[in-house]
Amino acid sequence: MKVLLLGATGNLGIRLIPALLSHNLTVVAFVRSSAKLSSMLPSAILSEITIVEGDAKSSDLIKKAILDNDCDAVVNTAGLAALLPWKSSELPAIFAAVVQAAKEAGAQQKKALRVWFLAGLGLLDMPGTKSMLVDYLPVYREHRPNFVLLQTIPTDVIRWSILCPSVMNPRSSELVVPVKGTQKLIMSATVPPHWKDSWMRRIPLVGPFIVLAKNVSQYSTDLEDNAEVIANDLEHGDDEWVGKKVGVWKRA
Template identity: 40%
Template sequence: MKVLLLGATGNVGSRALPALIKHSHTVVAYVRSPAKLTPEKRAVLAGVVTGSVTDKSALKNAILAHDFDAVFHAAGLAQPWGRSKTREYNIIFASVIAAIVEARHERRGSAIRAWLMSGFPMLDSAIPTRLIGDYMPMFPEHRENLALIQKQEKENIAWSLFCASQLSPKHKEAQIPAPDDCSAANVFARADSPPEWRDTLQWVPLIGPYLNILSQAAGYATSVEDPLDFIAADFVKGGKSEFIGKRVGFKLKNKVS
């Protein structure tokens, strides 16, 4: 696939690049600070577009000019507590969605495939209609993004949300080519709720749902690289991915009990 990578100079995006290359995607980075791209990264990129992701028209034009099939959105960084005064994180997400939808409208054809960074609190808790974030109010900015993406028509954007918990790099710097120890084979993925999520302790009066989440959440920290290999492999499935329209949780295999 031809993938437009947003956030290629960041923690997640820089490690998405080798994963996407490993799975034979053609990748163009859309960055506001091209000087941060190392020669190793530039060597594997099919192109670099300079701009801000808040510039919806520039982003849309980049999608149309390069005829991208897919977008990986890892730009911006959510606030752990509360919301930023500028609302930048939500503005970025809204701009990315609008650019994709408008590009699809102008180009017609099939929906643009997109993996977008979100967070663990946007996954289902074991209580019907309740999200983990209802009990663990961290990264609240993801909630507005979830509401926005769920309103989109599937003909325009074939989305999946990467609902990662804490991500720690296996390798200090992004490695090109992707090392053999970074693989989708190391993670479980599940649509809409965390893999292997258990319904425990909910019987405890009042605080049961909180205890259930607190007792399990720490087990969902993963590497950055393994789930990214999963996403790069999933992009290969295009519009046939079973994760389209889903929030996706990950867990390292060696942490599954």
């Protein structure tokens, strides 16, 4: 399988390169600067990948990269959501461009592309409610309209999933090739895995916020483990996470 990886110079993107390669996937890295990416990679890894330069806000360039390289899958890690509700970033424009490109390229290739998007923990639902966590803690709110857009796309048009990690930390500054089969994260659809509910949720007004605050610190994960989750899924080509927002929790 050939994978177009956007944001390959970023924290997650750079770790996805060895992860994807170790799962026998072919990597086409889409970056603003090939010189920057080249300076970040050892030559042994660099020689294994194709690099395409472009701005990820351009759906035409992304579509061309998919079609020119005959990609079957896309992973979008480009763009970083704004933390505060009154700030904005390029992420919504990038997200929309990737959706558009995947739709058009899939139609041209006559097969739906497999696409992983990134969001944050706040996009997941508070277990036992119909509200998203971001309704209680309004940070990284740009992920919500991105998800609303994705929900308008049938999964026979784009086989999409959206990964919703909390803070991701580097386990190592070195580019470590993960050992296949050592998945350290528990995954779940729609709600965070291993959520600890409490009677306090029913306290008027502040209850859900208290439960959220008690839970949130347990959702930090390692960047390398998130990269492994995506690479492993793409290698196996399962439908388990297609059309879903996906939470992750680090196995103790």
